[in-house]
Amino acid sequence: MSNSILDDGGDFQTRKVGPDQYEMHIPIPTNDGLVGRECPNAECSPGYFKVKLGTGLTEGQVLAYCPYCRQEGEPNDFTTQAQIDYALSVLKNEVVKGIDKSFQKALGLGSSHKKTYGSGMFKMEMTYKSSKPDYVPRPLEEELRRDIICPNCGLEHAVFGLATWCPDCGKDIFMCHVETEFGVIQKVLSIVDKRREELGARVAGRDIENGLEDVVSVFEAVLKIITIKHLANNGMSHDEISKRLEKIRNSYQNINSAGETFHAQTGLDLFHNTSQDEVETLRTIFEKRHPLTHNLGVVDKKYLERVRTGDTEGREIQVTAQEVEIAIGISKKIISSVYNLCT
Ligand SMILES: [Zn+2]
Numbered sequence: 001m002s003n004s005i006l007d008d009g010g011d012f013q014t015r016k017v018g019p020d021q022y023e024m025h026i027p028i029p030t031n032d033g034l035v036g037r038e039c040p041n042a043e044c045s046p047g048y049f050k051v052k053l054g055t056g057l058t059e060g061q062v063l064a065y066c067p068y069c070r071q072e073g074e075p076n077d078f079t080t081q082a083q084i085d086y087a088l089s090v091l092k093n094e095v096v097k098g099i100d101k102s103f104q105k106a107l108g109l110g111s112s113h114k115k116t117y118g119s120g121m122f123k124m125e126m127t128y129k130s131s132k133p134d135y136v137p138r139p140l141e142e143e144l145r146r147d148i149i150c151p152n153c154g155l156e157h158a159v160f161g162l163a164t165w166c167p168d169c170g171k172d173i174f175m176c177h178v179e180t181e182f183g184v185i186q187k188v189l190s191i192v193d194k195r196r197e198e199l200g201a202r203v204a205g206r207d208i209e210n211g212l213e214d215v216v217s218v219f220e221a222v223l224k225i226i227t228i229k230h231l232a233n234n235g236m237s238h239d240e241i242s243k244r245l246e247k248i249r250n251s252y253q254n255i256n257s258a259g260e261t262f263h264a265q266t267g268l269d270l271f272h273n274t275s276q277d278e279v280e281t282l283r284t285i286f287e288k289r290h291p292l293t294h295n296l297g298v299v300d301k302k303y304l305e306r307v308r309t310g311d312t313e314g315r316e317i318q319v320t321a322q323e324v325e326i327a328i329g330i331s332k333k334i335i336s337s338v339y340n341l342c343t
């Protein structure tokens with residue numbers, strides 16, 4: 001009788017490499033060819049990303065990087081817990097199948113899995129019931145992701161928040177992520193006319209309002225990240241930076257307070273590369289968001305005090321897809337010039 005539990009070959013290219021040692025290749029299931037990766041630093045958030053095998057550095061890659069915190073390690077260090085669990089459950093099933101087979105062979109059970117001893121009055125029947133292999137779940141991976149291609153090494157990957165570093169070449173591709181964030185809003189805006197035709201003016205209007213809301217959110221989130229980077233580069237502790245962030249609160253949502261707060265925190269001029277006209281345009285568009293958000297699109301007195309646009313109190317406020325596009329253009333200009341200053 002062979003003492004091998006696992007046969008050579010098969011789906012997983014199993015190979016016996018020692019008296020009690022086997023080698024198996026268990027492919028991790030992918031979505032769109034992307035494989036999930038997890039930052040080895042437990043404190044890193046969100047810490048999870050995906051890479052497309054065969055893109056980026058395809059030969060001799062010694063180190064890989066976390067796109068969020070730039071923790072470096074061997075590519076294998078980024079295996080996710082779900083993938084380890086998956087591989088272990090596949091392995092367990094193979095071993096259970098192998099043991100089943102060995103048992104049946106040792107007991108001399110045929111394909112019927114039954115053996116009968118004796119005859120007449122004394123008869124003993126032996127039946128062997130195989131244990132059922134466990135159901136193997138595929139590794140769970142979220143669908144809320146941003147797909148990106150590194151302009152430096154060509155790695156196709158996906159992240160689940162604003163990231164900075166390329167997982168393969170380790171280069172700073174933050175502005176590429178910012179572009180992608182705004183690109184998602186632009187995609188929504190690009191089909192507004194179709195949505196208006198198919199679903200009516202109110203739905204199209206809400207798409208535009210949500211688009212503006214998203215532009216302000218991206219602007220705010222990106223400025224916070226740039227502020228954190230600047231303070232960290234200047235040697236400020238993690239705790240001190242957290243305290244500073246509490247003070248910033250939501251002041252980056254408004255163009256006037258954004259300029260003041262950014263200067264107070266970093267000593268830098270947020271609009272150093274932007275014309276007065278552009279700053280004013282962005283301020284006006286951003287401020288349309290407040291009445292839209294808090295008053296279901298109806299202009300209130302507070303809004304009129306801040307912006308003199310000719311909109312009459314009580315009338316539905318208008319924000320156009322074109323204005324949201326303009327806001328994206330100016331926001332990107334401000335962000336990229338200030339990012340260059342800070343890094
Ligand atoms: Zn990380």
Ligand SMILES: [Zn+2]
Pocket residue numbers: 056150151152153154155166167168169170171
């Ligand atoms: Zn790269």
